[in-house]
Amino acid sequence: MLVLSRKIDEAIVIGENITIKVISVEKGVVKLGIDAPKNLSIVRSELLEDVKDSNIAASKEINLLDITSLSAILKK
Known part of the structure; x- marks a missing residue:
């Protein structure tokens, strides 16, 4: 498992077409935004x-x- 640290508004790119972005961190809850093709089930x-x-x-x-x-x- 790869473990990365990211700050708000920083992102991780997986492959050529999946981006995971840290939207917010509040009271121990991390909100992530995932940009991926519609045919990919998340x-x-x-x-x-x-x-x-x-x-x-x-x-x-x-x-x-x-x-x-x-x-x-x-x-x-």
Whole structure:
């Protein structure tokens, strides 16, 4: 992992088309501006964890179905 220090209005460039700029720092909260192509997905890591946890929970619910119930559902 590369660790860099930046001040307000300073930026980091990733590749040719992604720029991350420090917008403000207030009470321990850093606000970042990200300039990237629209086709690039940018998601907060905690949201990815929530989706992962939801998928795991959903897969456990599916495992609770017995094969008979599944067969009945598929016939409909």
